[in-house]
Amino acid sequence: MTPADQPNALELTGIGKAFGGVVALRGVDFTLRAGEIHGLVGENGAGKSTLMKIIAGVHAEHDGTMRVNGREVVFRSASDALAAGIGMVHQELSVVPELTVAENVFLGVQPTTNFGIVDWAKMFREAHEQLARLGIDVNVRQTMGMLPLGVQQLIELGRVLFSGAEIIILDEPTSALSPPEIERLFETLRRLRASGKSLIFISHFLDDVLAICDTVTVFRNGRKIATMPAAQIDKLWIIERMIGTGHEDLEESYTSERMLEAPPNAPVVLESQALCKLGAFSDVSLNVRAGEVLGIYGFMGSGQLEFARALYGKIIPDTGTIRIDGKTLRAKNTAAAKRAGIALVPESRRSMLFALEPVYKNVSISILERLSALLLRPGAERRVAQEHVEQLHIRPPRVDLPLGNLSGGNQQKVALARWLAYLPKVLVLCEPTRGMDVGAKDDVVKIVRGLRDAGLGVIVVSTEPETVLSLADRIVVMKKGAVVREFTNEAVSKDRLLAAA
């Protein structure tokens, strides 16, 4: 039987989904042929994950119809989907590192003897046989956590297969893998394809998508934009469709080029040399000059956030050196990094702010050492806080209000106000505009420019190309924990950034 004679493994018609008025998907038709690997690409928020959650039965309420092997299905839960033969391997593996490989393979469905006791011999034997069939040769008695991540992922894939899945969704399967591990994964996937399984491959890594997929579908703004055989397209074709070309003003701004200009001859304030942290980033060397905004761009999990934390003493790097104004800094904690002149705003408000405390205490905590030798001076604290609250247009401008009463964007500004009051030499901002509306984003751009003009070295770390493009004077791209490209004094646009990452 040739694939053409078979019914399609999965056929979606007119799928739509809205979350409380916000449309996440509209009118999506999607066909997964039996025995193919189908790549799914699109920016964050384009609707890929929503679609996958509908297919995997996580979102039960939606418009449109779904057919598996020609039969119409309605999923009320993830177990319904699994019963219909649809399984998912998530980006964050759901393995139990403390258990053996065999136990992980049979998690929840261990074979038992007649007495209801786990049949260990059978479990080890079957786990070994089934993994061997996939071409995975591991000792099934070994503890899962001892194995490399790539192998753990293959084992999880094995588990999904053994649970009876004929259609498998792989979410960002290559993001944490090294090149040889990726090759091994691809080998397994090809083997699965040959045996008639159908795979959906979601990834930001376009090279990987083109290397393994038969068909590629591009999503943008909750719509399916295009589906093409992988052999007929290239990376640029995909990127153009992912970001859209000039249909709307907003999108036009994304594709337009921006000329980067690094300040000439300014002194280097921060230098990182061959900084390494096992499992997060390796051999990161870069520097920031006074009066410069350095953007660090990379996909989720590329090690850029960990690198930022290492600069601030929140993570202690394994090897390498950090220098501030030429002096080597060995910060054992954030207090030491702050004293040396580095400050950081993390990507989540919750880990930065004190929701129950008034605004002024949230601002003044960075400068208490300057304001008071021993006794607090609440009057001075309020004055400093009031000054910055007004300067940043924080609403309402009342410093005695508990911080939790402010809106999200205003809370984020309070986090900035804290370091504006302190004025470090280097300010590291992680995802500074995430979740902000346009007005607040503009404010942040103005604040960062102001800091740069005041002579600070600013590092902006983000997974959103727009953020980096709108703020940075120089851009470094990180991929899988390493710096892969630097844009200096040249024109850069979103598609070039995406192509580099």
Next chain:
Amino acid sequence: MMSATDVVERAPRTGAADWVRGRLRNIAPFATLLFLVVFFSFASPSFATFDNLGNILTQISVTGIIAVGLTFVILCAEIDLSVASIANTTGVVLAFFTLQDASTNIANKPLPAVAAIVLSVVACFALGLVNAFGVTRIGIPSFIMTLAMLQIGNGITALLVRGQIAYNVPPFIATLGNGSLGPVPWIVICAALTLLIGHLVLTYTRFGRYVYMVGGNREAAEYSGVNVKRIVGSVMVISAVCSGVAGMLGVAHLGSGQQNEFDNYLLDSISAVVVGGTSLFGGQGSIGNTIVGLFVLGVLNNGLDHISIDSFLKVLIRGLILLAALIINVYAQRLRTRQATSSAA
């Protein structure tokens, strides 16, 4: 530009119910105290007397001094289970370095009074440092670390007194524990001073602010450049020193130093802090709360003695009161968090 109406919209709602909910933590203990005072005043004619107020104050003094240190620890979202044990150890160390009567069969090393007192303070300080080291450097949860210290303290006490009882402490300490300044017992003055100092430190110093911030959101404190380990270590030492002082005065007050003498103070001091309304999750509360909590416990213990009640039932009643306080404590925390987050747009 934002208009004035925006500002009004974003401002928190200020209904009476919201006001009470936001302050449930402070109102509930105070209401409990009032209720208990009124109840016992009607139930027993001997309760609401000036003499009895003195009794209550004296009875809660030792607990009060321990509770000051514990307030620091609990505000930091940690716990110290070794307070009573360290108090006992310090008290016995003091007695060990003081000349005892010939009848006391302890191999003690009499030293001048000043030396004995200094050594006792050093002892509790050192035990606090061990707690601090275990919690911050090694990373043992304070619950387990101080549980180990509870045993260690008891062990040191046992080795020093070997089942005997020591009666003598330096005269200066004996006066503070047993004497009076006019009508006011010195031990009440000591407790009041410790509470006052604790309050001043927590409210008016930079260190005090850091204690609240570390307890309120430890990660945020770290991201703000606060040396969290140093703050947590410091509160462990402060707690041990407060316990040590309470132990020295307690041995003098009780008239003897022996093993397991302070066992009840562990539960009493934790109860006082928590019943007073200081949040077990850290960051919320004050010495003021602790004072109210001390009085609730003091009035309860004292009042139950004034009415004829089965002494075995007393323990049960105290347990129930503690449970009720815990429920209010957790509930108040949830209300405040919900209030703070729900009014955010």
